[in-house]
Every structure is written in C-alpha cells, then in structure tokens.
Amino acid sequence: MAAITMRLPVPRKAAGPSAPRGGEKHLVAPGDTITTDTGYMRGHGTYVEEEKLIASVAGAVERVNKLVCVKALKTRYNGEVGDIVVGRITEVQQKRWKVETNSRLDSVLLLSSMNLPGGELRRRSAEDELAMRDYLQEGDLISAEVQSVFSDGAVSLHTRSLKYGKLGQGVLVQVSPSLVKRQKTHFHDLPCGASIILGNNGFIWIYPTAEQKDEEAGGFTTNLEPVPLSDREVISRLRNCIVALVTQQLMLFDTSILYCYEASLPHQIKDILKPEVMEEIVLETRQRLLDLEG
Amino acid sequence: MAPSAPSRLGAGGGQCAGAGEAPPCVGGSRGAVASGSDARAPEAEERRRKQKNGGQRRESMASVVLSEPEKLYIVHGVQEDLRVDGRGCEDYRCAEVETDVVSNTSGSARVKLGHTDILVGVKAEMGTPKLEKPDEGYLEFFVDCSANATPEFEGRGGEELGTEIANTLYRVFSSESSVDLKSLCINPREHCWVLYVDVLLLECGGNLLDAISIAVKAALFNTRIPKVRVLEDEEGSKEIELSDDPYDCIRLNVDNVPCIVTLSKIGYRHVVDATLQEEACSLASLLISVTSKGALTSMKKVGKGSLDPESIFEMMETGKRVGKSLHIALQKILDEEESLGTSRQKVGFLG
Numbered sequence: 242m243a244a245i246t247m248r249l250p251v252p253r254k255a256a257g258p259s260a261p262r263g264g265e266k267h268l269v270a271p272g273d274t275i276t277t278d279t280g281y282m283r284g285h286g287t288y289v290e291e292e293k294l295i296a297s298v299a300g301a302v303e304r305v306n307k308l309v310c311v312k313a314l315k316t317r318y319n320g321e322v323g324d325i326v327v328g329r330i331t332e333v334q335q336k337r338w339k340v341e342t343n344s345r346l347d348s349v350l351l352l353s354s355m356n357l358p359g360g361e362l363r364r365r366s367a368e369d370e371l372a373m374r375d376y377l378q379e380g381d382l383i384s385a386e387v388q389s390v391f392s393d394g395a396v397s398l399h400t401r402s403l404k405y406g407k408l409g410q411g412v413l414v415q416v417s418p419s420l421v422k423r424q425k426t427h428f429h430d431l432p433c434g435a436s437i438i439l440g441n442n443g444f445i446w447i448y449p450t451a452e453q454k455d456e457e458a459g460g461f462t463t464n465l466e467p468v469p470l471s472d473r474e475v476i477s478r479l480r481n482c483i484v485a486l487v488t489q490q491l492m493l494f495d496t497s498i499l500y501c502y503e504a505s506l507p508h509q510i511k512d513i514l515k516p517e518v519m520e521e522i523v524l525e526t527r528q529r530l531l532d533l534e535g
Numbered sequence: 536m537a538p539s540a541p542s543r544l545g546a547g548g549g550q551c552a553g554a555g556e557a558p559p560c561v562g563g564s565r566g567a568v569a570s571g572s573d574a575r576a577p578e579a580e581e582r583r584r585k586q587k588n589g590g591q592r593r594e595s596m597a598s599v600v601l602s603e604p605e606k607l608y609i610v611h612g613v614q615e616d617l618r619v620d621g622r623g624c625e626d627y628r629c630a631e632v633e634t635d636v637v638s639n640t641s642g643s644a645r646v647k648l649g650h651t652d653i654l655v656g657v658k659a660e661m662g663t664p665k666l667e668k669p670d671e672g673y674l675e676f677f678v679d680c681s682a683n684a685t686p687e688f689e690g691r692g693g694e695e696l697g698t699e700i701a702n703t704l705y706r707v708f709s710s711e712s713s714v715d716l717k718s719l720c721i722n723p724r725e726h727c728w729v730l731y732v733d734v735l736l737l738e739c740g741g742n743l744l745d746a747i748s749i750a751v752k753a754a755l756f757n758t759r760i761p762k763v764r765v766l767e768d769e770e771g772s773k774e775i776e777l778s779d780d781p782y783d784c785i786r787l788n789v790d791n792v793p794c795i796v797t798l799s800k801i802g803y804r805h806v807v808d809a810t811l812q813e814e815a816c817s818l819a820s821l822l823i824s825v826t827s828k829g830a831l832t833s834m835k836k837v838g839k840g841s842l843d844p845e846s847i848f849e850m851m852e853t854g855k856r857v858g859k860s861l862h863i864a865l866q867k868i869l870d871e872e873e874s875l876g877t878s879r880q881k882v883g884f885l886g
Binding site: 244245247248410463473477480516 | 603617628856857860
C-alpha cells in the first residue's frame with residue numbers, strides 16, 4: 242500500500258534555550274569586528290582593516306595566547322595529518338588516483354601509498370601502473386588516512402594499513418565536516434549489529450559487520466553476497482538516525498549515534514525522517530548525552 | 536519569474552518529438568537481445584557494465600557516481616522491499632507543499648520532495664487563440680534548471696534537461712480533459728487567456744518530474760485569473776474591461792490535471808520516487824501521468840535499458856494506484872491550506 246505524506250512547511254524554530262554547552266562561544270559573521278586591540282596576531286578566517294580585526298567567515302572565535310582565528314561552522318574539509326577520510330575515486334591518472342573528499346581540491350592517493358593485495362611490500366613496477374584500474378576504478382569508495390598536506394591545501398592519502406582500503410557494500414551519508422567529532426578511533430563496530438566509519442571529511446560509511454576479523458587482503462576482495470534483511474534494517478535505521486542528528490546540528494560520534502538509534506527503536510524506520518519524530522528522537526538523545534556528562 | 540521570452544516548443548499543446556527526447560530503445564545499445572533484457576540477472580548486467588568502460592557516463596540528468604558494491608546493495612535492498620532510507624517500493628518521501636509564494640504571479644507553488652526543490656509560477660496573459668482551436672486558451676511551459684541545483688547547470692548546461700522536461704509536460708497536458716481550455720477563452724478567434732507556466736529547479740534530489748507535476752497542479756489550483764468583460768461598441772469594435780475588484784477572479788478546475796508518476800526499474804522490481812542514488816542503479820524508467828480518477832493520459836519510457844511488456848503492464852498498474860493516492864494527498868493538503876486562509880503563516884524561502 243502506497244504511503245504518501247504531504248505537509249505544509251513549518252517555519253524553522255530558533256534553537257531554543259537548550260543547554261549552553263561549556264562556556265559562551267563568541268560567534269561572528271563575516272564583517273563583524275572581533276577586537277580592536279592591535280596586540281593580537283591574525284589567524285585563519287580573519288583580516289585586518291583600519292586597525293580592527295574583522296572576521297571573514299561565519300563561525301566561532303578561538304583564541305590561543307596571542308593568536309586569534311575564526312573556525313567556520315560550515316566549511317569544506319581541511320585536511321590534517323592523521324585524519325581518517327572516506328573518499329570516492331574520481332580519476333585514474335599515471336601512478337596516482339584522484340579522490341573526492343569534500344575538500345577544496347581533489348585529494349591524491351599515490352600508487353606507492355596503496356597496499357598491494359596480499360600485503361606484499363615491493364617497489365611498484367610498470368605492470369602495477371598499468372593494472373591500477375584493477376585495484377581502484379572511478380566511483381569506488383575507499384577509506385584512507387591523511388599522510389601529508391600539500392602547500393596549496395590538497396591532501397595526500399595513504400592506505401598503508403590493513404584496516405584501510407576499498408569499501409564494499411554499504412551506505413554512504415554525506416554531512417558537513419564540522420559535525421564529526423574528533424576521536425581516538427573512527428572505526429566503530431556498533432552493538433546494534435552494523436559497523437560505521439566516521440570520516441573526518443564528513444563522509445560516513447555504514448556497512449554490515451564483517452564476519453571474520455582477519456582479512457589479509459587489505460580490503461580488496463569485496464563481498465558481493467546479498468546482505469541479510471536484519472542487517473539492512475539496522476543499516477537503514479542508522480542512516481536515518483544520522484540524518485536526523487545532522488538536521489538538528491548535533492555532533493556525530495559513536496555514543497550519540499548509538500543513543501539516537503536506541504531512541505528511534507519505537508518508531509518505524511521510514512518515520513524517523515518525519516520532522517516531528519526527528520525532533521523527539523534528537524531531544525531524547527541530547528538529554529541522555531547531558532546525563533552522561535553531568 | 537517573468538515569462539519574458541517563453542520558448543515556443545513544438546506545436547501548440549499537441550505531440551512533441553522534442554530535441555531532448557531519447558528514442559525509445561529496444562535492447563539498449565547492445566543490439567542482439569531485445570525484449571528479454573530485464574529477465575537477465577542483475578549480476579550479468581554488472582559484469583557487462585564493468586567491461587564497457589571504467590569512465591563516467593555523462594547523462595543529461597544530474598546524477599551521482601556510485602561504486603559497484605553500493606549499486607548492488609541498493610538493488611538487493613529493492614528486491615526485499617527495504618530501500619536505503621527504510622521506505623518500501625511504493626512509498627514517497629515526505630513532501631512539503633506551499634502555494635502563493637511568489638507575489639507577482641497569478642499563481643505559484645513550491646514543492647520540496649526530500650532534496651528536490653521545485654518552484655512553479657503561473658502567469659495569465661492575454662493572447663490570441665491558436666488557429667486550429669479558436670475558442671480555447673492554452674498553456675505554455677518553460678523549465679529553467681537553475682545553477683543553484685548543481686554546477687552542471689551553469690550557463691547553458693541545464694538547457695537540454697529543461698527542454699526535455701518541458702516537452703514531457705506538453706505531452707502530459709496534451710489531453711483535452713486535463714485543463715478546461717474553453718474557460719480560458721474571452722473572444723473566440725480574438726482574445727484568450729494564455730497561461731505561462733514557469734518551472735524553476737532549485738535543487739535536484741532525484742524524481743524531478745513527479746515533484747514538478749505536483750508543483751504544477753498546486754500552482755494551477757492557486758491561479759487566479761482576473762474576470763474580464765467584453766463590451767461591444769456600436770461600430771462592432773470590442774473592448775475588454777477588467778474588473779475593478781482585485782479579488783474578483785476565476786479559478787481553474789484542477790480535478791482532471793494529471794500528476795506524473797515515475798517508476799524506475801531496479802533489478803526485478805520497480806520503485807516509486809527514486810533518489811539520485813537509486814536512479815543511478817536503474818536502467819529504465821516509465822513515466823506515466825495519472826489523473827485523480829486513475830485514468831492514464833500519457834506514458835513515456837526513459838533510460839537506456841529495455842523493459843519487458845509484462846513489466847510495463849505491472850508498472851502501469853502500480854503507477855495508477857500510486858497516482859490516485861498522490862492526488863488524494865495533494866488535494867487534502869491544498870484544501871487544508873485554503874481553509875487556513877489569511878491566517879496562514881507564509882514560510883516562503885527564508886522561513
């Protein structure tokens with residue numbers, strides 16, 4: 242039976258007096274004066290005009306000793322060494338792949354930074370170069386780590402560990418990079434029955450938990466068997482929960498996603514995306530997170 | 536939203552073999568096997584696609600690139616009636632409809648279906664009736680793919696898609712019973728109302744035509760055409776007098792206006808309201824336009840894959856069923872909005 246719901250649009254509510262977290266944040270818009278004190282060094286997101294320090298992006302002001310910078314709330318991904326990213330191959334070039342990671346420039350994955358199947362360590366030859374497309378094609382998804390950042394801001398990736406590599410079946414959710422909390426580990430096996438990779442660049446990959454843990458292939462053999470229905474339901478529910486958290490501007494990390502999942506269990510999976518259900522679930526999640534902190 | 540230079544596409548209201556239309560393809564570009572193509576297993580299709588070329592295929596619709604395992608996941612999910620966002624095969628995403636958003640039009644509507652955002656404005660202007668239909672008014676469609684939707688639409692990039700959609704709309708509204716064109720006539724052979732329907736694509740999130748047809752119906756429901764009187768002089772010259780009261784106007788009867796339902800074939804089953812990712816997995820789709828009573832006014836097959844005649848029949852039945860529910864839901868929301876009257880809080884674009 243077809244289910245079609247139509248509704249009239251509701252004006253967005255200003256985020257009410259919900260818990261002010263950890264101190265007052267000094268929020269600025271482009272053009273706002275941050276300070277007129279000339280003793281500060283200007284950092285990213287600021288510029289000097291007529292002896293005043295003015296913000297050039299919309300975000301929160303951060304002060305470290307004498308350095309003042311503005312961290313933008315919604316921005317493209319700016320790579321930092323050691324970040325985990327999930328990216329999509331856009332081009333196959335000589336000796337390297339171009340990867341799309343929601344940053345200002347395409348990221349680069351050099352052939353020498355890629356693990357060969359079987360985990361062998363050897364010098365890359367001409368045959369490897371010709372066989373590049375057998376490893377990764379346009380459209381493939383990979384998980385990788387940032388090795389270095391070029392001077393123009395482009396990011397160089399590497400997959401030199403068995404936990405990185407080509408991704409198999411699953412669902413990708415694209416969110417703003419500023420909503421992904423920096424943690425010690427970004428690979429989580431959630432107790433609800435699915436696994437998740439929280440890329441620092443805002444690409445979140447949800448996939449069914451692999452049965453066996455020891456994979457020497459380094460992620461090159463993709464399992465093309467159909468995923469069972471129970472796993473699919475968990476993955477769809479997680480995907481909708483993440484979309485709900487993002488719509489309500491909550492930081493994404495394993496605990497918040499898990500609490501949101503548990504709060505959504507009484508509802509049907511497709512109902513989670515309805516605005517009123519979304520608000521209810523996220524409110525409950527927020528409450529549980531506050532109880533956890535306090 | 537001024538229809539300053541509406542492109543006169545094709546003959547008035549009739550058939551349209553527009554430039555953007557894909558020729559109905561039988562068996563795709565692979566030649567040999569014709570009708571049994573969708574009986575082949577999806578895995579064989581994957582292997583064939585891999586061998587073809589690894590590069591991106593540029594299509595006129597705004598599309599996303601997916602990896603093969605991702606596509607496989609979506610196809611298997613559809614087989615089990617559980618799509619990526621938890622919907623069933625016949626469920627629509629949550630839609631938001633608002634009318635009267637553009638103040639200087641005769642009628643307007645905005646529809647948000649998931650990530651797809653469409654704005655339609657209708658302007659009623661005086662014109663001369665067409666020669667072959669002297670006692671009827673007519674509709675003109677113009678579709679603008681805004682560069683806001685995707686950078687591909689910058690400059691003239693969105694023209695091809697816009698022409699294709701406009702031709703589809705002409706075809707859908709070509710049936711005589713859709714809109715009562717005789718009510719748009721003022722003076723036979725001399726004056727009639729021309730309704731310029733302008734569609735603006737603000738965001739592409741899959742399933743464009745369904746959202747556009749919903750918005751067009753809502754905009755036509757919202758259209759208010761000023762009442763005119765024809766005064767005859769002694770010499771026989773006719774004068775048109777506009778009523779002084781700005782609220783004295785005629786409304787269109789939209790009971791028979793059809794809505795488009797796009798059914799995309801994914802694997803062995805078909806889905807309604809496909810997202811961009813699902814559209815990337817579907818090789819062939821069927822577009823049918825259904826009226827509120829369940830009557831089909833037009834049908835079009837798009838995509839480079841082929842469809843078995845039996846599956847076309849199944850898809851048509853699904854489309855009629857879904858179309859009827861769509862009309863009921865839309866009419867309900869339009870009546871609700873109308874009943875709120877002036878107390879309705881207009882959300883518009885900055886809400």
